[in-house]
């Protein structure tokens with residue numbers, strides 16, 4: 047059994063002063079918690095600003111204290127060993143525990159900066175000729191200088207950051223200190239760094255927790271008397287399971303006029319072994335869809351066969367929405383910069399201009415809108431990531447897979463035209479991976495990354511690393527170069543490009559599972575070297591229908607094309623498509639649209655976002671069943687995905703192990 051930590055976001059609405067038993071109303075609690083977080087924010091930002099130098103970062107990165115001993119793993123202890131601990135302002139009494147929390151905050155910010163520093167230093171050391179496009183040699187030099195596992199998206203962000211400084215007329219930065227300002231720390235208090243003299247957490251019931259914490263009763267506490275113990279009853283949200291092993295000490299912050307309690311809790315998760323897997327799910331970061339998947343099985347003879355069912359999660363509509371929102375965000379940022387420039391110009395004039403207040407109000411409005419758009423993007427990214435992950439883990443679970451193989455984002459390069467799902471940033475994909483790891487751990491499914499290189503380049507059926515796939519426009523246009531469709535001229539395989547890639551990923555994982563490497567600190571699993579093998583598609587035997595039997599007997603085409611349409615030009619439309627008459631249309635006003643957007647589901651407990659939702663059959667009231675729909679409802683607004691069906695059979699009897707010799711003209715391979 048292992049442990050998994052998750053954080054529940056709770057709200058504290060009121061508090062009771064322990065000594066007097068007086069109930070403190072919500073507004074006062076918010077103010078007091080706000081004073082506490084502002085105190086720690088001030089203390090921590092002073093430490094960060096003081097130590098934002100190359101020398102100090104070197105010292106911290108060295109990991110050895112002035113006494114020659116290794117620095118402790120706990121952030122606040124490390125800072126105190128270095129003698130960097132925070133000092134309270136004169137006239138303000140802050141206990142040592144509160145300063146511990148501030149030191150922890152500062153230590154985390156500085157240690158995160160160390161991580162960014164190694165990346166920026168590697169990028170600066172190997173600065174390319176053209177920062178928009180590195181050559182292969184430049185990539186190799188950069189990878190050599192970087193620590194392992196840095197995603198391409200992060201490299202791109204840091205490169206753009208440096209390029210922006212150069213474009214802005216600044217000198218070429220020598221390190222992170224010149225490249226960015228001291229990190230900002232939010233107004234929050236990480237109570238985990240303190241002990242029971244500042245905070246205690248007790249579980250008082252199935253869904254209730256009691257948080258005892260010392261809060262200041264004035265904005266600037268002058269002595270110990272200005273601090274008092276408060277008891278904050280907190281209700282656990284319904285996503286916290288009943289069998290929680292441990293409730294940890296939370297962090298507090300004020301958001302939207304409420305006291306937010308970020309409460310970490312630990313649950314036990316079953317151990318998922320790294321190897322010994324027989325059935326696996328392989329996921330490809332698709333070009334046509336966000337995720338394309340296939341289920342594979344390792345046969346006793348050491349071959350990989352796939353059940354031939356393509357699974358896909360299409361988020362192109364959400365992706366388009368995100369793209370629009372990002373554009374809007376950029377516009378607002380530009381507008382805000384413009385107002386700033388105008389205001390600077392006005393400030394330079396001798397006497398105040400009447401336009402000043404108006405401009406200031408406009409700038410404020412733009413700023414609020416910018417923040418809201420940022421929040422919208424963040425929420426949409428989150429919802430998308432969790433929904434896609436839920437779908438992926440449900441698919442793997444339904445097929446009886448014990449492992450999920452994913453492409454390693456660190457080795458994934460941006461491919462092709464960035465449109466549709468491919469436009470989703472590496473950041474979203476990183477979140478999907480994290481969410482898949484989290485959800486899979488609960489159901490005893492291992493998550494392993496495999497190298498992404500060459501997954502869509504070689505044929506999964508006959509390639510073995512030799513036969514290259516052709517990427518063509520469409521199944522019926524196999525001679526025209528394109529992106530979406532894959533066609534192998536050697537064996538006649540013709541299928542969706544992402545599906546072919548998913549098959550290679552599943553074979554890479556299943557065949558290379560003996561070399562699975564587990565990172566000791568993070569517990570993340572990866573296969574570094576790609577072992578490739580062919581994938582056989584096994585299909586369930588299908589009885590020939592009467593129409594097929596008749597077509598075979600008479601030797602005619604089952605799906606003949608209309609005779610009058612011989613050339614491509616004839617296939618063009620001659621008039622507008624006629625509106626379909628629907629029942630709804632007849633019964634109601636003609637102004638009613640015949641298709642209405644479906645509102646996003648509100649998630650209640652037990653509602654799986656990607657689960658199979660039984661829907662009421664409208665024609666026969668009372669009978670439930672699945673509505674016939676090409677695309678499964680994922681519960682997430684406008685994301686479409688294959689339904690989760692527990693099909694674990696790999697077909698028996700006559701298996702289509704050998705592919706047809708001639709390429710199928712209709713591309714239904």
Ligand SMILES: [Zn+2]
Nearest residue numbers: 505508534537
């Ligand atoms: Zn082939």
